[in-house]
Amino acid sequence: MRFAVLAYDAISPFMLSTPLAVFGEPFVAGPHRIDMCAGEKRLRATGGLTIEVPHPLAAAREADVVILPGWRDADEPVLPEIVAELQAAHMRGAVVVGLCLGAFGLAQAGVLDGRRATTHWARAETFAARFPAVSVDPGALFVDEGSVLTSAGIASGLDCCLHLLGRLSGIGEANRVARHLVVAPQRSGTQPQWTERPAIGSSADRRVTEILALLRDNPQALPALDDLAARAGMSRRSLTRQIRARTGGSLGDWLKQARLSRAQELLAAGARGMEDVAAQCGFPDAHALRAAFRSELGLTPTQWLARQRLC
The missing domain is CATH 3.40.50.880 (Class I glutamine amidotransferase (GATase) domain)
Structure with a gap:
């Protein structure tokens, strides 16, 4: 390329x-x-x-x-x-x-x-x-x-x-490159230009970062927002606001992206069997995995993988 x-x-x-x-x-x-x-x-x-x-x-x-x-x-x-x-x-x-x-x-x-x-x-x-x-x-x-x-x-x-x-x-x-650059991954294009974000390095920002990192490492988890809020030491409303300020969307939107990212990593590494990949990434089934690929990337998993081999 x-x-x-x-x-x-x-x-x-x-x-x-x-x-x-x-x-x-x-x-x-x-x-x-x-x-x-x-x-x-x-x-x-x-x-x-x-x-x-x-x-x-x-x-x-x-x-x-x-x-x-x-x-x-x-x-x-x-x-x-x-x-x-x-x-x-x-x-x-x-x-x-x-x-x-x-x-x-x-x-x-x-x-x-x-x-x-x-x-x-x-x-x-x-x-x-x-x-x-x-x-x-x-x-x-x-x-x-x-x-x-x-x-x-x-x-x-x-x-x-x-x-x-x-x-x-x-x-x-x-996401890997974003981590090298020390910038927030997963900011969607629809996030408003003037959204205020938490102060970098603040206690709240660090706690939200830790929660998102935990979910990124375990995308198959089905976390309850109340449990995550308790872990972060803040109210459900505050956590929701902090996540939206950091990612530009809801926790559900961010989890979908994190699960899609893990699916791409597994497929690129040679994983086979869409049902197994879906289970490892937190999707209900292979149909939901394929739907996520089509809605976010405009490609099926097979088409996406074929494109990676050409790049």
Whole structure:
């Protein structure tokens, strides 16, 4: 799998580093390659930095995934040469990703027409007015439209990239990389951009983290919310609020993702027998396991496993 990240003058180092951190070595397992491409060999970055770019924009034409990490100004059109590479990538069937204001570049390229998309909430109104053919979701962390993905501001680019990694290599791999990066896994794209989360390192945050880690390690368990609340030393309502703030959804939603992740890990490791895999992961039966794969990934377990062998 080959990735291309399109860089430009006055780029934010944080935005540039987001896809490099998620898809680059030493974190990702498997034969992935990620190239930084630009129209110039040397670029200025915000903060007074200078970046040496190893590949020209044309190198992106060989990539399976092309990512535009942000854009320097929502009021300035994205460079025509970058727009052309996005159009070419979309035409040949590559996955195209616009992080934060990078969605403006995808919209200029016409690849978002008739699709849902998101961008930074502060520029969503401008985006919607400029590109009326795009259905803008100003609250989502990211939007996955299959061959085209967009994300909201700055840090949500990590969520989008981890989601894409989960699509390509399995949720288990995405969670593993998230742990290396010390970021929260499983934040869904529908989580509002402005949801307040518990303070990192707080006592409540640590207790919720411990509970989620326990459930991730034992996804076949059927925990009662009252029992978990007692274990965390908080009320049922407080635990529910903490879990929603941390994961973007309910405990049931998160458990479904954790169970699906374990199923992917077992299948990738050679497990056979869908009923046995379902039982080990906490699904009632193989039918429920297959339904989870179809609803979350758009594939049957067999189709998903065949795709992993091709990557």
